[in-house]
Amino acid sequence: MLLRHTNAEIKERKALTVNPAKTCQPIGAMYAALGVHGCLPHSHGSQGCYAYHRSTLTRHYKEPVMAATSAFTEGASVFGGQANLLQAIDNIFTVYEPEVIAVHTTCLSETIGDDIPQIVNKAKADGKIPEGKYVFHANTPSYIGSHVTGFANMTKAMVDYFAESGPRSRTVNLIPGFVEPADMAEIRRLATGMGVASILFPDTARVLNGPLTGKYRMFPEGGVTIDQLRQSGTSIGTIALGVMASAPAGLAMDSKCKVPCKVLNLPIGLHDTDLFVDTLRRMAGVNVPETIDLERGQLVDAISDWHPYLHGKRVGLVGDPDQLLALSRFLIALDMRPVYLVTGSPAGKKFEESLRDTLSDMGDDLRIAVPGDMYLFHQWIKDRPVDLLMGNTYMKYIARDDDIPFVRCGFPILDRMGHSYFPTVGYRGALRLLEKMLDALLDRKERDSSDIEFELVL
Amino acid sequence: MRTIPLLREREKQIFDKAGNGTFEMACDRHSLAGSVSQRACVFCGSRVVLYPIADALHLVHGPIGCAAYTWDIRGALSSGPQLHRMSFSTDLGEREVIFGGEPRLYKALCELIATYRPKAAFVYSTCIVGIIGDDVAAVCRRVAREQGIPVLPVHSEGFKGTKKDGYKAACDALFSLVGTGDITDIAAVSINILGEFNIGGEAWMIRQYYERMGVQVVSVLTGDGRVDDVRRAHGATLNVVQCSGAMTFLAEQMKERYGIPYIRASYFGIEDTAQALYDVAAHFPDDPGIRERTETLVRDEVAAVMPELRHIRGDLEGKRAAVYVGGAFKVFSLIKALRLIGMRVVLAGSQTGNADDYAHMRALCDPDTVILDDANPLELSRFVIEKQADLFIGGVKERPIAYKLGLGFCDHNHERKTPLAGFEGMLHFAKEVHLTVTSPVWALLRRTP
Numbered sequence: 032m033l034l035r036h037t038n039a040e041i042k043e044r045k046a047l048t049v050n051p052a053k054t055c056q057p058i059g060a061m062y063a064a065l066g067v068h069g070c071l072p073h074s075h076g077s078q079g080c081y082a083y084h085r086s087t088l089t090r091h092y093k094e095p096v097m098a099a100t101s102a103f104t105e106g107a108s109v110f111g112g113q114a115n116l117l118q119a120i121d122n123i124f125t126v127y128e129p130e131v132i133a134v135h136t137t138c139l140s141e142t143i144g145d146d147i148p149q150i151v152n153k154a155k156a157d158g159k160i161p162e163g164k165y166v167f168h169a170n171t172p173s174y175i176g177s178h179v180t181g182f183a184n185m186t187k188a189m190v191d192y193f194a195e196s197g198p199r200s201r202t203v204n205l206i207p208g209f210v211e212p213a214d215m216a217e218i219r220r221l222a223t224g225m226g227v228a229s230i231l232f233p234d235t236a237r238v239l240n241g242p243l244t245g246k247y248r249m250f251p252e253g254g255v256t257i258d259q260l261r262q263s264g265t266s267i268g269t270i271a272l273g274v275m276a277s278a279p280a281g282l283a284m285d286s287k288c289k290v291p292c293k294v295l296n297l298p299i300g301l302h303d304t305d306l307f308v309d310t311l312r313r314m315a316g317v318n319v320p321e322t323i324d325l326e327r328g329q330l331v332d333a334i335s336d337w338h339p340y341l342h343g344k345r346v347g348l349v350g351d352p353d354q355l356l357a358l359s360r361f362l363i364a365l366d367m368r369p370v371y372l373v374t375g376s377p378a379g380k381k382f383e384e385s386l387r388d389t390l391s392d393m394g395d396d397l398r399i400a401v402p403g404d405m406y407l408f409h410q411w412i413k414d415r416p417v418d419l420l421m422g423n424t425y426m427k428y429i430a431r432d433d434d435i436p437f438v439r440c441g442f443p444i445l446d447r448m449g450h451s452y453f454p455t456v457g458y459r460g461a462l463r464l465l466e467k468m469l470d471a472l473l474d475r476k477e478r479d480s481s482d483i484e485f486e487l488v489l
Numbered sequence: 490m491r492t493i494p495l496l497r498e499r500e501k502q503i504f505d506k507a508g509n510g511t512f513e514m515a516c517d518r519h520s521l522a523g524s525v526s527q528r529a530c531v532f533c534g535s536r537v538v539l540y541p542i543a544d545a546l547h548l549v550h551g552p553i554g555c556a557a558y559t560w561d562i563r564g565a566l567s568s569g570p571q572l573h574r575m576s577f578s579t580d581l582g583e584r585e586v587i588f589g590g591e592p593r594l595y596k597a598l599c600e601l602i603a604t605y606r607p608k609a610a611f612v613y614s615t616c617i618v619g620i621i622g623d624d625v626a627a628v629c630r631r632v633a634r635e636q637g638i639p640v641l642p643v644h645s646e647g648f649k650g651t652k653k654d655g656y657k658a659a660c661d662a663l664f665s666l667v668g669t670g671d672i673t674d675i676a677a678v679s680i681n682i683l684g685e686f687n688i689g690g691e692a693w694m695i696r697q698y699y700e701r702m703g704v705q706v707v708s709v710l711t712g713d714g715r716v717d718d719v720r721r722a723h724g725a726t727l728n729v730v731q732c733s734g735a736m737t738f739l740a741e742q743m744k745e746r747y748g749i750p751y752i753r754a755s756y757f758g759i760e761d762t763a764q765a766l767y768d769v770a771a772h773f774p775d776d777p778g779i780r781e782r783t784e785t786l787v788r789d790e791v792a793a794v795m796p797e798l799r800h801i802r803g804d805l806e807g808k809r810a811a812v813y814v815g816g817a818f819k820v821f822s823l824i825k826a827l828r829l830i831g832m833r834v835v836l837a838g839s840q841t842g843n844a845d846d847y848a849h850m851r852a853l854c855d856p857d858t859v860i861l862d863d864a865n866p867l868e869l870s871r872f873v874i875e876k877q878a879d880l881f882i883g884g885v886k887e888r889p890i891a892y893k894l895g896l897g898f899c900d901h902n903h904e905r906k907t908p909l910a911g912f913e914g915m916l917h918f919a920k921e922v923h924l925t926v927t928s929p930v931w932a933l934l935r936r937t938p
Binding site: 035036038044045046047048049050051053054055057058071073076077078079080082083084085086087089090092093094095096097098099100101102103104105107108114115116118119120121122123126127137138139142143172173174175177241243244245246247248249375425 | 593889
């Protein structure tokens with residue numbers, strides 16, 4: 032099998048990543064840009080970059096993923112990509128007619144040193160950007176950070192380019208982080224349920240989980256509009272969900288338009304959803320309605336029903352930093368033991384400290400790598416296995432090799448359905464996560480039990 | 490549906506009978522900046538060709554993305570080692586971009602070779618390596634000397650051409666391996682199979698056909714590939730090259746240096762598979778029984794699948810197909826294969842075809858078939874609707890577009906899960922087409938209480 036190539040002996044690796052737990056910035060930028068209504072993401076680099084990003088996003092969402100490319104040639108990489116980008120902007124507005132183009136850079140154009148704002152200004156001066164249409168950009172060098180950084184940079188660019196100050200409205204800005212379209216919809220649903228008007232960005236709901244209608248729409252229904260982004264500068268506050276993915280945009284909004292920003296964990300699990308709901312309640316000056324209390328109560332009820340099967344289960348997780356932090360807190364609330372955690376993203380010392388603080392009760396059992404890769408994670412498993420694995424699809428090789436129950440979560444998920452439609456954020460999302468974990472654990476328990484132990488009622 | 494505007498520069502890459510009169514395709518072009526092309530890059534081309542060599546180390550030299558996006562995404566099966574399915578990257582950071590990545594590459598190679606003792610190592614250059622100017626070839630030479638295995642640089646910087654140039658870079662790397670193995674035990678009636686990547690186990694089927702014909706298969710390049718087999722490839726008498734672009738370069742090089750002739754082959758569809766086998770048999774006129782063995786094989790294999798194919802044809806007669814895949818050669822085969830099951834191709838196109846390819850495609854198709862080079866999704870969906878296709882054959886990026894339009898889809902790229910090559914593969918193909926074209930899901934579009 033594939034990961035039988037994992038050597039149990041752990042040696043320090045300095046120059047090498049094996050089986051990565053991250054990918055590069057541009058794909059995150061592309062995903063974020065798809066959350067703007069009528070937006071065509073544009074990759075300023077070689078043709079391969081955007082082909083790979085589109086393919087990966089397509090495999091994850093099972094949806095058409097549109098983007099354009101500057102299609103760099105040798106000439107462009109010697110003389111700079113200005114001509115390519117100018118031509119691209121012209122062609123895109125002529126043929127595909129998006130509302131807005133979101134340009135992100137690549138390792139190639141960053142190293143050459145293309146100045147995107149200057150090129151965009153030239154396009155504007157040359158009349159290549161039609162009236163009422165927009166081009167904005169984010170720098171996303173692939174050799175810095177990870178896909179999460181790219182998402183954060185593109186989200187921040189939405190603020191930098193479009194947010195405008197003005198008389199305060201009663202709206203709250205919600206920055207959902209690098210989560211699924213279904214999660215974005217769920218975050219908005221919670222806000223709406225509390226009677227809070229919100230501007231959510233980016234918003235990939237109905238872009239990457241659209242219906243089958245018999246028509247192909249290059250620019251589907253969903254996405255935050257440029258008008259909304261403009262108005263976001265007048266909101267009473269911003270809730271940025273996830274330090275790594277959303278804080279840069281939230282803080283930029285604060286300094287640009289003096290909209291106060293609260294940075295929270297992703298609302299995954301009970302406590303972090305509580306925190307989100309409570310923060311939103313205070314910020315908007317509303318009461319939490321009974322319907323949301325009901326959802327919370329049902330979640331606690333389900334946890335109580337099943338807690339004997341969760342207690343003490345050791346869990347290994349590979350994922351993005353914001354997800355790891357929130358999931359850890361949820362697992363602890365479930366009396367489980369998140370003991371091995373790897374993210375490929377270089378999220379920094381501060382992140383690692385907060386993760387260690389959260390997990391201080393795990394004692395010597397705790398292993399954390401920031402950044403690490405799946406190879407290292409697998410070596411830990413070989414050293415001492417866990418009861419449950421959580422991570423993206425690539426983890427299935429480890430699950431198979433070491434015969435460990437596995438719950439898919441994160442990006443990418445290439446081999447199962449569900450993530451596009453069922454959220455993992457909010458109380459409802461926590462309920463779904465709980466169901467998935469219990470299914471995995473209990474299926475395993477029953478598979479391994481003898482005929483005598485095999486029980487009808489659990 | 491309103492007609493979409495076409496980029497003026499693209500008009501010559503589209504042939505629609507209603508539109509322009511004379512048939513003259515402009516192709517072999519770099520994609521226009523700003524087009525939503527379905528194509529990929531040089532690195533992608535190289536990775537595709539070399540990836541199936543299962544006992545070699547494949548190290549991607551660059552930032553993490555290129556390694557991450559090509560981690561085990563192709564179903565190129567190996568009967569033994571699975572090393573090719575791991576993802577190894579030098580994961581270059583800002584530091585290396587400024588100061589150079591050579592030391593990191595050296596360390597990574599030494600570490601990996603010490604751990605896995607591979608038979609050879611391929612080092613793929615990505616865009617950035619071409620810009621920062623790492624001397625990858627020098628590092629490879631040094632490591633090869635120190636470690637005693639071939640360490641081959643693959644000059645696959647993404648921006649240095651098209652996917653085809655990536656094929657060529659891969660062939661160059663392979664060619665430096667060819668000729669270094671022992672060929673004393675190779676029979677006179679022997680071939681290499683080129684351009685067959687063993688997606689879904691297809692190489693195993695094809696190899697077995699040849700073996701039943703009494704032909705020794707020295708090396709499959711590169712499906713279920715092994716370094717030692719590549720080294721011996723120059724011992725074969727004939728190269729049989731599948732797929733239009735990918736490995737013709739290697740065949741040319743081997744013809745020049747070793748005097749090994751090559752013929753083209755396609756294993757998609759009954760006609761083309763039989764033709765391929767007969768062509769190979771004809772190359773060995775001195776072998777007394779080969780013609781007869783081949784005829785028997787073809788007869789038996791065809792007889793085994795025909796009854797079911799006829800049955801399937803009954804359901805598919807008159808249905809329309811759109812075919813848009815990477816290589817033009819595959820399009821030719823698919824047109825014939827679809828015809829065999831009663832379907833008509835109303836749109837045909839490829840990402841990488843050349844002028845001859847398109848002329849041939851034109852000749853194979855019905856007069857009103859739309860022919861496209863390097864198409865974008867708007868063009869594809871427009872013509873699919875106009876031509877009322879029931880089926881789309883394409884790759885990963887086209888599947889959801891087809892589904893959104895409410896038509897069946899068959900992946901004829903690296904995400905196919907069952908072997909579609911050979912006689913048996915034709916039956917798999919027909920079944921796949923049948924299940925998707927006749928699926929009840931397309932009737933669920935409207936509420937039907």
